[in-house]
Amino acid sequence: EADIYQTPRYLVIGTGKKITLECSQTMGHDKMYWYQQDPGMELHLIHYSYGVNSTEKGDLSSESTVSRIRTEHFPLTLESARPSHTSQYLCASRLQDYEQYFGPGTRLTVT
Amino acid sequence: QQPVQSPQAVILREGEDAVINCSSSKALYSVHWYRQKHGEAPVFLMILLKGGEQKGHEKISASFNEKKQQSSLYLTASQLSYSGTYFCGTETAGNKLTFGGGTRVLVKP
Numbered sequence: 001e002a003d004i005y006q007t008p009r010y011l012v013i014g015t016g017k018k019i020t021l022e023c024s025q026t027m028g029h030d031k032m033y034w035y036q037q038d039p040g041m042e043l044h045l046i047h048y049s050y051g052v053n054s055t056e057k058g059d060l061s062s063e064s065t066v067s068r069i070r071t072e073h074f075p076l077t078l079e080s081a082r083p084s085h086t087s088q089y090l091c092a093s094r095l096q097d098y099e100q101y102f103g104p105g106t107r108l109t110v111t
Numbered sequence: 112q113q114p115v116q117s118p119q120a121v122i123l124r125e126g127e128d129a130v131i132n133c134s135s136s137k138a139l140y141s142v143h144w145y146r147q148k149h150g151e152a153p154v155f156l157m158i159l160l161k162g163g164e165q166k167g168h169e170k171i172s173a174s175f176n177e178k179k180q181q182s183s184l185y186l187t188a189s190q191l192s193y194s195g196t197y198f199c200g201t202e203t204a205g206n207k208l209t210f211g212g213g214t215r216v217l218v219k220p
């Protein structure tokens with residue numbers, strides 16, 4: 001059982017608001033990732049980190065930002081939410097070359 | 112570059128077998144397989160490292176042909192619980208998984 005947590009699980013917010021999606025893992029994993037996934041569709045990597053103070057943009061262009069100040073914590077921030085940001089956001093973590101575990105996800109709706 | 116999965120969807124009767132394929136144009140370090148049920152996060156099934164190994168999880172097994180940069184997932188004697196979307200994730204030396212478009216599997220009684 002993977003110990004990776006995301007909050008909130010569901011969020012409905014108005015256009016223009018700033019939001020932060022939280023992701024934490026207690027497994028000491030060095031690598032962490034954020035994916036965006038529309039229902040029933042493919043997973044798009046938007047950010048990743050290979051360790052503290054290391055962050056990179058993923059394959060899908062995103063208006064979000066991330067930080068990695070602590071190993072266990074990898075929050076994602078949207079400075080100004082728009083309806084096009086409506087989606088599910090999945091956080092994942094991994095230890096070196098081993099299997100990758102996903103958090104339960106945050107379903108975001110921007111009205 | 113994103114791996115290509117086929118077929119995009121498959122419908123099975125309980126007890127039938129199916130094969131899902133995943134291919135890449137790049138030299139792969141490993142292939143990962145995940146299953147995602149509706150409204151849930153993807154769940155790790157297995158990882159295959161280059162070397163042509165085969166692995167199993169319940170009655171689900173997979174193979175990896177590194178010469179062809181292809182992996183196949185075998186669903187044997189399918190059960191209702193096997194329904195979901197299966198994703199392959201491929202990895203090159205950069206340690207960043209890239210996922211395929213998914214294969215939707217529906218197992219009917």
